[in-house]
Amino acid sequence: MRRTPRDSAESNRKITRRGLMLGGAQLAFGGALALRMRYMQVDQADEFRLLAEENRVNIHLIPPARGRIFDREGRVIAENEQTYRITMRREDAGDVEDVIGRLSALVELDRDEVERALEEMRTSPPFLQVTVADRVSWEAISRVAVNAPALPGVTPEVGLSRVYPQHETFAHVVGYVGPVSERDLERYEDPEPVLRIPRFQIGKVGIEAKFEDQLRGSAGAKRVEVNAVGRVMRELDRREGEAGGDLQLTLDSALQDYIKARLGEESASAVVMDLEHGDILAIASAPSYDPNKFVRGISVKDYGELRDNNHRPLASKTVQDAYPPGSTFKIVTALAALDAGLITPDETVYCPGYMEVGSRRFHCWKRAGHGHVNLENSLRDSCDVYYYDLALKVGIENIAAMGRKLGLGAAPEVPMSAVTAGLMPDKDWKRRERGAEWLIGDTVNASIGQGFVLTSPLQQAIMVARVATGRAVTPRLVRSVNGIETPSGGGEALDLSPSHLRYIRKAMFAVSNSRRGTAYRSRIIADNMRMAGKTGTSQVLNRVVRNQDVPWEERDHALFVNFAPYDAPRIAVSIVVEHGGGGSSVAAPIARDITLQALYGGDPPLDAYPTADRGRIKAQQERLERERRERAAELGRRA
Incomplete structure (x- = not known):
């Protein structure tokens, strides 16, 4: 059927109108898109450039x-x-x-x-x-x-x-x-x-x-x-x-290395302090371990061997472990009595070999007794009964106060791990920690460094350093940080009578230099190097038995503290040999050798030792020198 001209005209109008609408819509969309693109490309160009850079660059x-x-x-x-x-x-x-x-x-x-x-x-x-x-x-x-x-x-x-x-x-x-x-x-x-x-x-x-x-x-x-x-x-x-x-x-590598060799296979620790600035010249625990293994990732086998070793090579015994100080603590008890004005150096106490306190008998290490002893003789011979008697006069509060003044009962401020405060007990401590009252027997035990008293080898070195100088010497382990020197640990004068300190030093000199002294066999002969010290033996088990008759881990600890030279003190030394037995027979010889090595800055001359010891010392020096050379060669191979 033919369309009329009218219908065709109407159709053309509709198409034109739709085309205009569609074209207008397209034009509007295109314009909006162009505006948006301009906004993003021009106005926000910096922001998108940054985002693109962040995606491209890490x-x-x-x-x-x-x-x-x-x-x-x-x-x-x-x-x-x-x-x-x-x-x-x-x-x-x-x-x-x-x-x-x-x-x-x-x-x-x-x-x-x-x-x-x-x-x-x-x-x-x-x-x-x-x-x-x-x-x-x-x-x-x-x-x-x-x-x-x-x-x-x-x-x-x-x-x-x-x-x-x-x-x-x-x-x-x-x-x-x-x-x-x-x-x-x-x-x-x-x-x-x-x-x-x-x-x-x-x-x-x-x-x-x-x-x-x-x-x-x-x-x-x-x-x-x-x-x-x-x-x-x-x-x-x-x-x-x-x-x-x-x-x-502040450490001296040569001295530290010597101490490691001298301690050998013992489970032991040693501290050497300089008395002028409190510098720690050596601080060694034996046995030790190779830290390089931990850096590289230690094997299960190697770690198990370290962990299961009964000599505890992983433990930093000088600061981490605390031991009963034994007779080295008699220095504290004696100073406490002098400071309180309760004794004079010449007063004597009779030692029959024991002392009865209440219903308990406290024995002296010398069962036959020491007879009449004064302050100097009591330290020289290490008479226990003299200090039992002092304990009843002085009391634990005065003893504890003196111990704290000499550096015990507080953790030394050194940058090492797990530094112990030890224990300087008193009545409040026992009431607070044990829920019990302090007994007279506790004071008697504390007077000779047994019972609750615990000290670390570093604390023992601090104690003898303060006695030697009369100053509040504190240990310094880091000499400088990035070239900036750290404060000295020389310390200010202690509130202690110089004459009382002289009495104690004189008695310590007798320990090492009098024929009756407990450390006489380990004396130093060289006049300008003589040392003053104190032996100590701390019980592991409270029983009367010879050390050689019990297993190693049940034997007494051997201790020795000293300073030298006596006339012009330069260093203080502290030694603890775990389960070593007697302080005079085991710890004192080690301390003497370390003291001489520190004073001479190397192997001392043989005439610094007693004549009877020179052959043994010469052989020891040769052995240690041979071991040092072998160790140096081994280190070279490892490197």
Whole structure:
């Protein structure tokens, strides 16, 4: 049917109207799009350029070089060494197990380390590099580099790691570093980003932990270009971090090494303090351990051997352990009685070999008794009954107050781990901690350093340092931090009578130099080096039995404290030999040898020793020198 002209005109009008509407809509949309594009490209150009840059460029932290640690003469105790390691990126490796299998054909891999790496790769982003082998040789790195096409995702790298070149010598003082753990992160309210770098090392114990903030330094950063999946394409620029500050300790490496050799296989500890500034010249626990094993990741077998050793090589005995001080504590009791004005040096007490207090009999170590003894003789002969008598006169409150004045009962402020305060008990302490009243028998026991009294070897050294100088000497272990010297520990004058201190020093001189003195056999002959000391034997079991008749762990501890030279004191020494037996027979000879080594700055002349000892001392010096050479050669091989 033909359309009429009218219908055609109407149809054309409709088409034109729709076309106009559609064109207008398209024009409006195009205009809006153009305006939006202009807004995004011109007005927001900077913002989108920044977003694009952030997607293209990543910032990676660069671990800082850790500060070094030196002894007082500038010898290195802890430093960083360049090490080679092999890392793997899961994203590039594809079949990780297959690549590790091919890698193990080229390089010897530790199975435990590989398992740890696999676990890290499973829990980390696929583009993160994970260490598969650490401290590998240059030859191993070369083999990996040559075979790189067959090892996708594997990269040989160079890094820094902590090393302790003197191995066991300073382990208990310096401690060691290790990778950051979740437990470490929990100690920080807002952990620094550098702490989250995989395998980043921080101090775990000892000075490494106590001076972590100063030693760590600040991280650097590098800008790297990455692709759409986060793979690093190239490095754009870098800013190196700031190395940590260096520490210089007060310790003398040569003396520390000598003490380690002199203590030998004993379970023992020794402290040597300089009396002018309170510098700790040596502080050694035996046996020791190699901290490098902890840095590299100690094996279960090696750790088990350390943990199960009954001589406790992991324990820092000088500050961590507290022992009954035995007769060395008689110095405190005597000074307390003098200070209270309750005795004079010439007053005597009769010792029949025991003293009855209430219904209990307290024995002297010499069952036949010492007869009439005064203050000097009581220390010289170590008469127990004299101090039982003093205990009844002085009382525990005066004894405890004197002990605290001499540095006992408070943790020394040294940057070592688990520093004990020991125990200087009194009536309030027993009531508070034991829920019981103090007894007279408790005071009698305390007067000779038994019962509840506990002291560490470092506290014992502080005690004798204060007696020798009359000053409140405090120990200083760190000499300077990044070149800035730390305050001296020389201390101010104690509120003690100089004449009372002279009486005690004179009595200590008799201990080592009078023929009846308990340490006479360990005396020093050289006139300008003579020492004054006090022996001590602390009971492990409260029974009358010879040490050689019981197992090692049930024997008495042997102690000795001294200062030297007597006329012009320079050093104080404290020795504890666990389960060593008698202080006079075991601890005193060690203390004498260490004292001479410290005073002479090396092996002393044989004429400094008693004639009867010179043959034995010469043989000992030759043996120790031979062991030092062998140890130095071993350290060279390890390095």
